[in-house]
Amino acid sequence: MFMRPFAALGSALLPAIVLCLTGCGHNSESPENSAPNKIRVGYIGLTCEAPIFTAVEKGYFKEEGLEVSLVKCDWKNYKDVLALGGYDITHHLVMYFLKPIEQGLDVKFTGGIHRGCLRVQAGIRSDIRTIQDLRGKRIGVPGMGTPPFIFAHRVLGANGIDASREITWLVFPAGELGLALDKGEVDAVANSEPIGSMLLAQGKVRNIADQAVDMPYANEYCCAVLVNGKFLARNPKAAAAGTRALLKAAKWVEANPKAAAELSVSKGYLASTVDMNTVAISHLRYVPSVSGAEIAVRLASGEMKTAGMLNPGTDVSELAKRAFVQLEGVTDEWLDSLPVETVAGGQVTPEWVRRQYARMDPLDVFCGACITPVTQ
Numbered sequence: 001m002f003m004r005p006f007a008a009l010g011s012a013l014l015p016a017i018v019l020c021l022t023g024c025g026h027n028s029e030s031p032e033n034s035a036p037n038k039i040r041v042g043y044i045g046l047t048c049e050a051p052i053f054t055a056v057e058k059g060y061f062k063e064e065g066l067e068v069s070l071v072k073c074d075w076k077n078y079k080d081v082l083a084l085g086g087y088d089i090t091h092h093l094v095m096y097f098l099k100p101i102e103q104g105l106d107v108k109f110t111g112g113i114h115r116g117c118l119r120v121q122a123g124i125r126s127d128i129r130t131i132q133d134l135r136g137k138r139i140g141v142p143g144m145g146t147p148p149f150i151f152a153h154r155v156l157g158a159n160g161i162d163a164s165r166e167i168t169w170l171v172f173p174a175g176e177l178g179l180a181l182d183k184g185e186v187d188a189v190a191n192s193e194p195i196g197s198m199l200l201a202q203g204k205v206r207n208i209a210d211q212a213v214d215m216p217y218a219n220e221y222c223c224a225v226l227v228n229g230k231f232l233a234r235n236p237k238a239a240a241a242g243t244r245a246l247l248k249a250a251k252w253v254e255a256n257p258k259a260a261a262e263l264s265v266s267k268g269y270l271a272s273t274v275d276m277n278t279v280a281i282s283h284l285r286y287v288p289s290v291s292g293a294e295i296a297v298r299l300a301s302g303e304m305k306t307a308g309m310l311n312p313g314t315d316v317s318e319l320a321k322r323a324f325v326q327l328e329g330v331t332d333e334w335l336d337s338l339p340v341e342t343v344a345g346g347q348v349t350p351e352w353v354r355r356q357y358a359r360m361d362p363l364d365v366f367c368g369a370c371i372t373p374v375t376q
Contacts, residue, residue, distance in 0.1 A: 036235050038067045039242045042087035044074060045270040047280040048223060050260045051091065051113055051249035053269045060248045064241035082107055088231040089242045094224050094296050095150045095304065101323045102310055106229030108325045110243045112221030112293035113250045115285045116212030118151040119196035121205035122188040123181045131159045131208060135166050140186035142174035147222070150309065152190035154300070155209045157307025164308060178204050193283045201358040212285070221289065221296040232325070240327035247288040247330070251340045254286035259346030279356045282348055290332050297324045 039061065043052050052070075055061055061068035071087040079097060082090060083105045091113045101107065120139070122128035128137065134156065141149040149169070156163040163169075172180045177189040178199050188208065191199070199205040211217040225243045232239040253260040261277035264270055270277070298320040304310045310319070 036238050037065055038069070039089060039238055040069050040071050040087040041242070042071045042073050042078065042082055042090040043269070044078065045072070047261075047264070047270065047272070047277055048114065048117065048284060049091070049269070050253045050264050050281055051246050051286065053264045053267060054252055054260055055245045055249035057263055057267060058249065058252065060245040061242065063248075064245045066238060066241050066245065068245075079105060079107075082226065082228055085228055085230060087228070088235075089225065089227050089239065089246070091223050091225045091246055093147045093222055094293075095147055095154075095222070095300050097226065098297070098301055098304060098319070098323065099309060102314055102319055108227050108229055108232055109224045109293050109297055109323055110227055110239065110290075110325060110327050111225045111247050111330055112289045112296060113223040113225060113246065113286065115219065115221050115287065115292075116210075117193045117222050117284055118148055118190070118211040118217075119192070119207060120148075120152050120155055120188060120190050120209040121196060121199060122208050123186075124204055124206055126187055128188055128208065129206070131155060131161070134188060134208065135161050137187040138168045138170055138185070140170050140172050140177050140180045140189040142177070142191065143171055144169065148190035148192050150304070151211060152209075153307045153309055154303040157309075158303050162308075178202070181205065193280060197279075197283050201354060212283070216299060219292065219295075220299055221292045224293040224296065227325075236327065240329050243327055243330050244334075247290075247335060248338060250286040250288040251335070251338060253281065255340045256343045256346030257281045258348050259343040275356060278348055279353055282353045288335055290326065290330055290335065294320070294324045294326075 041052055041056070041061075043049050056068060056070065071081075073081055073087070078092070079100050081087065083100075094109065097105065097107060097109075120131075120134075122133075128134060139152060141152065143149065153163045156167065161167070170180070170186050172186075174191060174195055177186075177191055177195060180186045181189060181199075181204055189199075189205070196205075196207075196210075200207070209217075211220065211222060225246050227239045227243070258274070258278045261281050262274050265272055265274050265277055272280075298316070301310065301314075301316045301319050301323070305312075305314055305316055310316075
C-alpha cells in the first residue's frame with residue numbers, strides 16, 4: 001500500500017471521540033469517583049507489556065496498597081480511553097503519545113520502563129550503508145504513525161532528509177517486511193523487536209539506525225509509564241504507587257526474561273508460545289529509570305519537531321514539562337536500592353536467543369508476540 005506525506009499524522013493518531021470507548025473493556029467508574037486505593041491498568045496484550053502482567057501476578061500493586069483491575073483495550077482507541085478515564089495507568093511508547101499530548105491529551109509520563117526496540121534496516125544486497133544513503137529510497141513500515149515510522153522519520157529529519165518529500169513510504173504487515181525486501185518492493189524497512197533481530201539473524205538486512213546502540217538513541221526509553229491526568233490530580237499517592245509497582249516489575253522482567261515470558265503466556269495475557277515470547281522480551285532492556293523517561297520525552301520531542309511531526313510553533317521545553325511529571329517516592333535512588341528476585345531457570349543465554357531468531361518465521365513471531373501495531 002503506497003502512502004505519501006506525513007500531513008495527516010495528527011488525525012491518524014487521534015481517533016474520533018465517538019469511537020473512543022468501543023474497543024475497550026471500559027469501566028464506568030470515573031477518576032473523579034474512584035477510591036484512592038483502587039487503580040485500573042490498561043493493556044492490549046503485547047509482549048512488551050510483561051511488567052504490567054508481572055506487577056499483577058507478583059503482587060506488586062498489592063504491596064503498594066492498591067487494589068488493581070485490568071482493562072483490556074485495542075490499538076485504535078487506546079490513547080483516548082486513557083485520556084477519558086477508561087483506565088488510570090499503563091506503560092506505552094513515548095513517541096506514540098507525544099503528538100496527542102501536543103494536541104491536548106491529558107496524560108503524564110512518570111517513569112521509563114524499557115529501551116531499544118526500534119530499527120531502520122536496509123536490504124543486505126543494497127548499496128545503502130548510511131542514513132544519507134536513504135535519500136530518495138523506498139522504506140517499508142508497518143503503518144503510518146506507528147512507532148517504527150516515527151523513529152525513522154526522526155532519524156531522517158535529524159540528518160537533514162525531508163522524509164515527507166524525499167522518501168517513498170510503503171505499508172506492509174510487520175511480519176512481511178522481510179518479504180518485501182526479498183521481492184525488491186522496498187529498499188529499506190523500519191521495524192521493532194523481534195522483527196529487526198530476526199531479519200539480521202537470517203542475513204537479510206544490515207542496521208542503518210538502531211535505537212538499542214546508536215547515539216543519541218541508545219539510552220532512550222521507548223516505553224514509559226503513563227497516567228491519566230485527572231486521576232493523577234485527584235490521587236497523586238495512588239499514581240505514585242502504581243508507577244512504583246510497574247517499575248518494580250520492569251526490574252523483575254530484566255532479571256527473569258524467560259520467567260516473565262512464561263507468566264504472560266500461561267496466564268493468558270497474550271497469544272504466543274513461551275519461546276517466541278522469551279525471544280521478544282530478551283532483546284528489550286527493562287532497566288527502569290525516572291530521569292531516563294524525562295530525557296526521552298525531551299529528546300523525542302525535539303527530534304519530532306525537527307522532522308516536522310510536531311507543529312513548527314511548539315515549544316519543545318514546554319511540551320516536555322507538560323508531558324512528564326516527577327512523583328513523590330518515585331526516584332532513581334529508590335530504584336537503585338530496590339532488590340531484585342532471580343528465579344531459577346528464568347534466564348536465557350545470548351546464544352539460545354540467536355538460535356531461536358534464526359529458526360523462527362517473522363510472521364509467526366509477530367502474530368504471536370506482537371509489539372508494534374499494524375495500522376494501514
